[in-house]
Amino acid sequence: MEIKKTALAGTLESSDVQVMLSQGTNGIQFDLDSDVAKQYGTAIKATVTSVLNAYGIDNADVKIVDKGALDMVIKARTIAAVQRALDIVDEPNWEVL
Amino acid sequence: MSEQIQDIHLRNRMQRKQWQDFLVDRGIEVFADQEIDVIDDTIGLFDENGQLVGTGSIAGDVIKYIAVCNQGAEAGSRFNTVVSELVSRLAQQGVFHIMVFTKPQYTTSFEHVGFTKLADSDQGVLLEKGDPNIQKYLAAIPKKDPDEKIAGIVMNANPFTLGHRYLVETAAKENDWVYVFVVNQDASLFKTEERVALVQAGTKDLENVIVVNGGSYMVSYATFPAYFISSPDAVVDYQTTLDARLFKYWIAEDLHIQTRYLGSEPYSHTTDLYNQALQRELPPEVAVKIIPRKELGSGDAISATSVRQALSDGDINKIENRVPITTYQFIVSHQEELEARIQKGNENGD
Numbered sequence: 001m002e003i004k005k006t007a008l009a010g011t012l013e014s015s016d017v018q019v020m021l022s023q024g025t026n027g028i029q030f031d032l033d034s035d036v037a038k039q040y041g042t043a044i045k046a047t048v049t050s051v052l053n054a055y056g057i058d059n060a061d062v063k064i065v066d067k068g069a070l071d072m073v074i075k076a077r078t079i080a081a082v083q084r085a086l087d088i089v090d091e092p093n094w095e096v097l
Numbered sequence: 098m099s100e101q102i103q104d105i106h107l108r109n110r111m112q113r114k115q116w117q118d119f120l121v122d123r124g125i126e127v128f129a130d131q132e133i134d135v136i137d138d139t140i141g142l143f144d145e146n147g148q149l150v151g152t153g154s155i156a157g158d159v160i161k162y163i164a165v166c167n168q169g170a171e172a173g174s175r176f177n178t179v180v181s182e183l184v185s186r187l188a189q190q191g192v193f194h195i196m197v198f199t200k201p202q203y204t205t206s207f208e209h210v211g212f213t214k215l216a217d218s219d220q221g222v223l224l225e226k227g228d229p230n231i232q233k234y235l236a237a238i239p240k241k242d243p244d245e246k247i248a249g250i251v252m253n254a255n256p257f258t259l260g261h262r263y264l265v266e267t268a269a270k271e272n273d274w275v276y277v278f279v280v281n282q283d284a285s286l287f288k289t290e291e292r293v294a295l296v297q298a299g300t301k302d303l304e305n306v307i308v309v310n311g312g313s314y315m316v317s318y319a320t321f322p323a324y325f326i327s328s329p330d331a332v333v334d335y336q337t338t339l340d341a342r343l344f345k346y347w348i349a350e351d352l353h354i355q356t357r358y359l360g361s362e363p364y365s366h367t368t369d370l371y372n373q374a375l376q377r378e379l380p381p382e383v384a385v386k387i388i389p390r391k392e393l394g395s396g397d398a399i400s401a402t403s404v405r406q407a408l409s410d411g412d413i414n415k416i417e418n419r420v421p422i423t424t425y426q427f428i429v430s431h432q433e434e435l436e437a438r439i440q441k442g443n444e445n446g447d
Contacts, residue, residue: 006228008188012181012210014174020193022228033211061228065211067177 001056007084010069010077017069019048019081024061028052034066047071051078054096055086100175102182105139105152116141119149123164125325132161132324140182142175153179155187158313159196161322173206180210184226194227194313198322198339215314216343220326220335223343225313234312235351238276243353245273249383250358251315251344252277253401255285256428257295258420260360260399263391268358269303276352281311282320286405286438291427298423314343318371333367337374344375349383356384363390363398393418408432409439 006022030045037044048062069077079096083089107113116139117128135156142151142165151165160183165175187195197207201222204214212224215231225231241247248268254261268275277300279293287295293310300306318340323332348354357379362368376385390398397403399419407415413432417425428435 006193008185008193011185012177014171014177018181018184018211020228022193033209063211063228 001058001086003057003060003085005085005087007081009080009084010073012065012067014067015069015073016067017044017074017077018065018067019074019077020063021081021085022061022063024059027059028057029061031061031063032066033064034068036066036068040066043071044074047074048078051075051082051096055082055093057082060085099145100150100170100178101143102178103141103143105141107133107136107139115149116152119152119166120162120164123166125162125164126327127324129324132322136161138186140179140186142179142182144169151175151179153183155183156322158187158192158194159198159322160184160187161198161324163197163199173209176206177210180207184210194225194229196223196225196313198223198325200325216339216346218335218338218342220331221321221323221339223321223339231314231347234314235347238309238352239307240352241274246271246356247274247276247352247354248272248356248358248386249276249278249344249349249352249354251280251311252296253280253282253285253317254287254292254296255401256287256292256404256420257299257424258399258401258404260391260401260419261296262299262421263399264358264360264388265300265303265306267388268356268386269300269305272356273305275303275306275358276354277306277308278311278315278348279308280315280317281313282317284317284320286408286435295424295427298427299421301423314348319367333370334374337371338378340371341375341378345379345383349379354383356386359385359387361387361389364400364402405439408435411436 003021003023008020010016010018012018028049032041032044044066052060105112105116136154138155140153141149144150153163154161163179165179167175184195197212198221201217204222207224212226215223215225250264250268252261265275265277277296279296281289283289293308297308300308318336321336321339323335326332326335357375359372362372379385392398404416404419416428
């Protein structure tokens with residue numbers, strides 16, 4: 001699956017995460033901003049990657065601003081961003097959910 | 098959390114006063130028309146007592162007039178709420194690239210919500226967030242061998258005249274490659290895409306010239322928001338310095354531009370100040386070369402202003418010897434439309 005359109009989900013408030021997805025050409029590229037990047041950077045990226053993989057997205061630029069979100073929040077925000085980026089907001093992907 | 102975001106309508110006198118007082122208390126004191134008129138949306142964050150505790154505004158892809166009161170709240174949380182709302186609203190409009198111009202001391206606050214600093218001066222700093230960012234912009238421009246002689250010119254070309262042509266030609270003769278950046282600003286009489294097309298058409302025979310749309314990074318420096326700087330003298334200094342440093346540390350650095358060419362500026366004082374700022378900021382990494390304006394004889398320098406003047410006077414004969422044939426043909430075939438635009442009074446820039 002190719003990302004055609006840039007999409008954003010989430011907020012910058014405490015315990016949330018803001019995920020922006022845009023078209024990429026070189027695999028999944030991360031730009032991560034988080035106060036806990038050192039401790040949880042790898043885990044955050046792994047969560048986002050697994051959602052992208054579930055939707056079959058191989059190329060994407062992912063910009064994440066994390067404000068201490070829990071794993072399920074990261075997953076939920078990423079799913080929302082993907083559904084918007086692929087223009088399938090009305091067709092939830094039950095296998096991923 | 099019973100704090101709520103609401104729209105603030107600046108046309109409503111009471112809301113405007115409340116908003117303005119709140120900003121003045123926080124050290125933002127400039128409410129000039131050119132800052133306010135471009136605002137599309139203003140939001141307020143209100144606490145449980147209906148008290149204004151935060152605000153921010155959207156103007157195109159720029160967010161401005163951001164201020165919060167941190168009393169009774171966790172440090173930074175109201176700031177994040179306001180920025181978050183502005184970012185989401187822009188995303189809903191399909192705007193994913195955002196710029197902010199602010200005081201240097203707020204750099205970290207914006208970096209914390211995903212902004213990256215592009216340039217700064219003593220007075221102000223420019224940050225961006227989102228996609229496409231400056232790296233993507235630069236990646237799309239063809240690169241040349243850094244060992245070759247590479248020059249850059251930034252022009253509004255409103256429209257492209259023989260004066261511009263002379264400047265490009267001179268640079269093209271003295272260098273292996275010349276990047277010509279066309280300022281992206283649709284307030285000009287000629288639209289950005291028209292200006293880019295006319296520069297392309299007017300330099301087609303020069304094989305070492307690369308014409309590029311200035312994108313978000315080469316705009317008219319005069320449009321840099323300066324609502325947070327009270328002294329008018331400091332404003333021009335901040336705008337020109339920021340513009341010069343953005344060019345030096347990102348554009349010239351990435352494209353290996355060693356020389357920036359400028360046309361001499363006999364008429365406009367602000368452009369002259371701009372040229373001075375470039376001469377102060379760009380060297381030694383980027384040399385600045387000022388080329389005297391081409392004249393028509395009798396000391397009559399060719400300028401885009403004189404072309405627009407002739408157009409507005411309906412004196413199209415005066416234009417022919419000032420512009421390349423490509424620009425002339427465009428003007429003749431779009432004369433009515435251009436005159437209508439002048440009527441609408443949206444003439445601006447050089």
